[in-house]
Amino acid sequence: MPLILFNKPFNVLCQFTPQExxxxxxxxxxxxxxxxAGRLDADSEGLMLLTDDGRLQHSIAHPDHKEAKTYxxxxxxxxxxxxxxxxQAPLDLGDFVTxxxxxVKIAEPEWLWPRKPPIRVRLEKPTSWIAITLQEGKNRQVRRMTAAVGYPTLRLVRSSIGPFSLATHPLMPGESVEVPAGDLKKI
Structure with a gap:
């Protein structure tokens, strides 16, 4: 039963079915x-887990298991x-409350690769970085959360899922590595 860590590049669809x-x-x-086991929008980047085991896939992706994901x-x-x-507090996004x-506000991660294409830059308006760790993960939730507090998302990178992190498994966009499924001990 393979468990594959994959660093999804920007603008790649989270499906195997080809689209013209x-x-x-x-x-x-x-x-x-x-x-x-879970998805990322095409305009999001970062860590994904893939497996052939349906139970494991469900355990990783289902919100009832509360596997922390950091963006x-x-x-x-x-x-x-x-x-x-x-x-950090429950936030009403209209159709659900987070x-x-x-x-937390962070410095731009030194290990982070440049995005291709780069985000737009406006010299008169600064940008900042936030690390957000969720126990849930609804469609476009992080983007909706930052917009709701007045700071639209320019770039979103999932850096970790449970015990797996791009900081400890350094993969460039498009790279993958197979790891023992037993590494998911707490799931």
């Missing part, structure tokens, strides 16, 4: 019969303490 003119997981992963988020503007406090999470 778009890259998908099939362009990077040749292992037959595996599926992503590094570059936002438009110099994020302040009030916005961080709002991000669970409390961890949100």
């Amino acid at each position: 003119g778009r890259e998908s997981l099939a362009d990077y992963i040749a292992t037959p019969g595996i599926y992503p 590094l988020v570059q936002v438009d503007g110099d994020v302040d303490a009030a916005a961080l406090a709002r991000l 669970k409390p999470c961890r949100a």
